[in-house]
Amino acid sequence: MTGQTNTRLADLFGLAGWSKGELARLVNRQAAAMGHPQLATDTSRVRRWIDRGETPRDPVPRVLAALFTERLGRVVTIEDLGFVRHGRAGKKQDVRKTENPDGLPWAPDRTAAVLTEFTGMDLMLNRRGLVGAGAALAAGSVLSNAMHDWLQTDPARKGVPPQATDPLHADPAGFDRYEAAPIGSEEIEALEHSVEVFRAWDASRGGGLQRKAVVGQLNEVGGMLAYRHADHLQRRLWGVAANLAVLAGWMSHDVGLEPTAQKYFVIAAHAAREGGDRPRAGEALSRAARQMVHLGRPDDALDLMKLAKEGSGERVLPRTQAMFHTIEAWAQASMGRGQAMRRTLGEAEELFVSDRQDEKPSWMQNFDEADMHGMQALAYRTLAEHDPAAAIPAQRHAKLALELRRGGHDRSKLFDHISLASACFIADDPEQADRYARLALMSMGDTSSHRTWDRLREMYRLTGQYAGYSRIENLREEIELALPRSPVNRPRTGQA
Numbered sequence: 001m002t003g004q005t006n007t008r009l010a011d012l013f014g015l016a017g018w019s020k021g022e023l024a025r026l027v028n029r030q031a032a033a034m035g036h037p038q039l040a041t042d043t044s045r046v047r048r049w050i051d052r053g054e055t056p057r058d059p060v061p062r063v064l065a066a067l068f069t070e071r072l073g074r075v076v077t078i079e080d081l082g083f084v085r086h087g088r089a090g091k092k093q094d095v096r097k098t099e100n101p102d103g104l105p106w107a108p109d110r111t112a113a114v115l116t117e118f119t120g121m122d123l124m125l126n127r128r129g130l131v132g133a134g135a136a137l138a139a140g141s142v143l144s145n146a147m148h149d150w151l152q153t154d155p156a157r158k159g160v161p162p163q164a165t166d167p168l169h170a171d172p173a174g175f176d177r178y179e180a181a182p183i184g185s186e187e188i189e190a191l192e193h194s195v196e197v198f199r200a201w202d203a204s205r206g207g208g209l210q211r212k213a214v215v216g217q218l219n220e221v222g223g224m225l226a227y228r229h230a231d232h233l234q235r236r237l238w239g240v241a242a243n244l245a246v247l248a249g250w251m252s253h254d255v256g257l258e259p260t261a262q263k264y265f266v267i268a269a270h271a272a273r274e275g276g277d278r279p280r281a282g283e284a285l286s287r288a289a290r291q292m293v294h295l296g297r298p299d300d301a302l303d304l305m306k307l308a309k310e311g312s313g314e315r316v317l318p319r320t321q322a323m324f325h326t327i328e329a330w331a332q333a334s335m336g337r338g339q340a341m342r343r344t345l346g347e348a349e350e351l352f353v354s355d356r357q358d359e360k361p362s363w364m365q366n367f368d369e370a371d372m373h374g375m376q377a378l379a380y381r382t383l384a385e386h387d388p389a390a391a392i393p394a395q396r397h398a399k400l401a402l403e404l405r406r407g408g409h410d411r412s413k414l415f416d417h418i419s420l421a422s423a424c425f426i427a428d429d430p431e432q433a434d435r436y437a438r439l440a441l442m443s444m445g446d447t448s449s450h451r452t453w454d455r456l457r458e459m460y461r462l463t464g465q466y467a468g469y470s471r472i473e474n475l476r477e478e479i480e481l482a483l484p485r486s487p488v489n490r491p492r493t494g495q496a
Contacts, residue, residue, distance in 0.1 A: 140300030148190030
């Protein structure tokens with residue numbers, strides 16, 4: 001007990017709109033449903049939690065997290081409530097006042113617990129048809145400062161071989177967690193194959209339709225990580241968790257669940273680092289950087305890209321470095337830094353060409369020559385908002401990307417068409433812009449992606465200067481029909 005108000009809990013309590021008596025009754029009811037019928041919370045206890053900073057004993061923090069998650073329609077974790085989780089390795093932090101409220105970085109058992117709790121809450125929202133929203137994104141500098149030194153070191157390994165009956169003592173969390181049990185290489189191989197299936201679906205159709213399946217699979221892997229397997233199996237399992245968490249984050253970003261997406265990217269970075277794959281951890285953070293550019297926060301993106309590049313270690317391949325450079329260039333373009341963007345893209349091209357085409361990790365399979373040109377097109381198209389001359393190279397790279405796209409990358413083709421049409425509008429070529437815009441609209445119905453709507457809105461904005469042209473007027477009407485009836489009020493993307 002601190003004797004001071006738990007401001008994080010107080011804020012959430014105010015948003016929920018309960019009275020203290022109501023919350024006490026809900027805690028008792030929810031605890032009984034979770035297998036704790038002996039719990040007897042009253043109004044005075046709730047008052048002590050909020051007004052005097054008292055931390056209740058388990059399972060109350062988990063019960064409260066579940067209640068607030070369902071009430072507010074977004075994932076609320078124990079840290080979000082201002083409680084310090086018991087059993088955390090290292091020095092405890094006051095999560096109510098620190099600029100690092102999640103207590104980053106996490107110990108391995110802590111990562112498994114967060115992973116399972118967060119996915120369990122996310123699944124609960126899915127089952128009830130609620131939409132996660134309302135939480136704030138952590139600033140790139142906050143994540144970078146918290147994780148910088150930790151990410152550049154390898155995880156400590158146990159000196160004694162693990163026993164098959166030695167479970168990690170992670171906090172019990174989530175509703176879909178099952179008893180920890182050992183698994184073998186065949187099960188892990190099947191999980192690795194499932195990642196490839198989910199990844200192919202996401203590339204083709206967008207994140208909306210398969211997100212719940214990915215989150216559910218990740219939740220199960222979290223349960224598996226609660227059992228300490230042999231080191232070579234544990235590393236592979238952490239790798240599966242990292243890949244699934246990146247997919248869950250990317251799919252969440254794709255459907256507009258931004259704070260949820262960022263949390264998954266952070267979980268992925270932790271899982272990859274625990275699996276000994278620092279380049280994978282860096283790639284996970286680069287996804288968070290791309291998210292920031294899309295949301296119009298390029299300065300945060302640059303902070304995250306610095307962390308991603310420095311934390312990836314010496315084993316990072318040239319192609320991965322090239323991808324990092326394209327994201328950094330996109331952030332620079334959105335800030336109008338044309339010279340820096342061109343220099344960064346030049347370095348990206350040199351790195352990409354220097355790649356010896358050796359076997360690439362599975363998570364880099366989609367970054368090929370087509371994607372390289374697609375990112376260059378996006379960067380130049382973004383810079384064209386500040387320097388219209390950049391619209392010409394944007395068109396060239398977008399056309400090259402479209403020529404090189406393989407089958408199964410429908411969403412990327414859609415983005416290429418939007419980039420190309422937008423660049424044509426900026427270059428004062430409405431006839432070509434109309435052609436490519438209509439190609440984009442033809443494939444809109446085949447994807448489930450809020451990002452496509454965001455970029456389509458930016459393209460729609462560019463059509464305004466040609467509103468007097470009958471052909472463009474018709475196009476504007478078709479775009480209006482393609483966009484959601486009641487679009488959410490989202491920040492402008494990094495393209496603007």
